[in-house]
Amino acid sequence: MKIKKFLYSQKAAPYVFVIPFILSFLFFWIYPLCSTITMSFQDIGPASSEWLGFKNYAKLLRDPTFRTAIANSFEYMLGTLILLIPFPMLFAVLLDSRLVKAKGFWKACLYLPALTSVVISGTLFRLMFSEYPTGQMNVITSALGLGTFKWLKMKATGLGALLLTACWRWTGVNMLYFLSGLKSIDTALYESAEIDGANAWQKFRYVTIPLIKPTTIYVLTISVYAGLAMFMESFMLWAGPASPNNIGLTIVGYLYNRGIQKNDLGYGSAIGLVLLVIALVINIIQLIANGTFKKEER
Amino acid sequence: MADSTDKKMGMSMKHRILSVFATAWFAILAIIIIFPVFAGLLASFRPGTELIRKGLSIDLDVSTMTLDNYIYLFSGNADSQKYFMWFRNSLFLTAVSVVGTLVICYIVAYGLSMYEYPLKNFLFFLVIATMMVPFEILILPLYKEMITLKLIDTTAGVVLPGICGASTVFFFRQYMTGLPKELLDAGRIDGATEYGICFKIMLPITKPAFAAMSILCAMGAWNNVLWPMLVYRNASKFTLPIGLNTLLTPYGNNYDVLIAGSMFGILPVFIVFLCFQKYFIEGMTAGAVKG
DSSP: OOOHHHSSSTTTTTHHHHHHHHHHHIIIIHHHHHHHHTTTTTTEESSSSOOTHHHHHHHHHHHHHHHHHHHHHEEEEEEHHHHHHHHHHHHHHHSSSSSSSSHHHHHHHHHHHHSSHHHHHHHHHHTTTTTTTTSEEEEEEETOOOOOOGGGSSHHHHHHHHHHHHHHHHHHHHHHHHHHHHHOHHHEEEEEHHHHOOOOOHHHIIIIHHHHHHHHHHHHHHHHHHTTTOOOOHHHTTSSSSGGGGGOOOOHHEEEEIHHHHHHHHHHHHHHHHHHHHHHHHHHHHHTTHHHHHHHOO | OHHHHHHHHHHHHHHHHHHHHHHHHHHHHHHOOOOOOHHHHHTTOOOOHHHHHOOOOOOGGGGGGSSHHHHHHTTTTTTHHHHHHHHHHHHHHHHHHHHHHHHHHHHHHHHHHSSSOOTTHHHHHHHHHHTTSOHHHGGHHHHHHHHHTTTTHHHHHHHHGGGTHHHHHHHHHHHEEEEEHHHHHHHHTTTTTTTHHIIIIIIHHHHHHHHHHHHHHHHHHHOOHHHHHHOOGGGGGGOOHHHHTTTTOOOOOHHHHHHHHHHHHHHHHHHHHHHHHHHHHHHHHHHHHHO
């Protein structure tokens, strides 16, 4: 009776409400995180595990395949940052202006790819980047007089295919992020800029860009993470985790190869942790550079 | 006087021309975006062997189009049964994920927004901290954990690790901090318990947040591949994306089912999107403004 009364009290109730989070945090976050850190120092066998110290990490440093994976993930991430931040931002500004008619329809069209599963979009792009002259991309390049390519067999075109798939899927989504950021800007600021004689470019440069900075930082953060952790897109384009000369191998792809396919959980864990450290470092640098921490102190 | 009207006329003329260009630009963009899906749709009316031989491209020749792939897909033969099994599995997984995630995340967000207590900010900090680690890093230890817990090949194993999704909790909390706290006291005066207030008074007024999040969660669950692919081993449990992926072999003659099934698989999400477009965008962009 006493316990029941306590559980129903205003003091205990909030803790009861957050129990699911605490459980999920312990079982599905802290525990796996600690377990992957421990495993990264071990050789995990079916029955017993052997302590290796830093051997997995030392091996990673010398592993040329891992270097390829890191380079690929970085190139992909940088590509998405270049393509999927400025352009969606410009599209959002344009769509937010009075110039464009039928806004809702264009928004819906551009959002459409985000509805498709990566399996379906990956399949469509895999078939469009077919090396046969009848594949869509080859039809386009031959029409432009550039000849045909074996898209998914060369490094540059393979990366291009991945980036095009990414642009197709995320341009609309990022544009909507920027649109919602633009909505929060006070229109009076544009009016006063106009009174001061600012032209369209100046309004964009000195009003829009500084004021949608929180949105830009958000998009930048998720793009860095999603870019570095990309795997399924490459898995679908090459119909599996293997690609010719590893041109489509990403960090998570290599983690999957080693950890799941070859069942080497120790080495796979080390790969994952290197990725985590890279992602955290980049994000912290990015947040400091953008002055996010300073703003919170205010 | 006349000068300024001239100038205005000039401005509106310029505005109109710019407007045509801007709108045309979005029309071009929309065509590019819809292009692959349209090509896929056209291909779904042709034999799958053509896809293997030729790749995917726009071919508007109506005379070579047939409904054969769709007839095959709905014929009720072994392939068709397999496809609709995946479809049902996906529906089931989506329903379980959405209901589970929404209930859990609502409760947690309620605990994180409606009371003042010492650990509150620390707990919320932990919610944010979980967002800093990409899920892909945890797949190996989680996979091992699921084997230990005997949750491999079960829906619980697929759903549980993501059931308290940080971004969903974040969204609910954002929404609920804006709700009037006086309702809690009013409920207490009326003799409702803390839990009664949570489910009978506050839940109904949180409906818009539920609408936005249910759609976002449903889309996530319907399209999720990586984790379900690792947890589900038995082919009878495969979801639509996993199943379609198994058809993607260069040797199979299953491209009929693959292409028609892919197109048909987009349909449910597309219909939901058309009906609830507002909630899609609301739910998705909620985190971005406040960052």
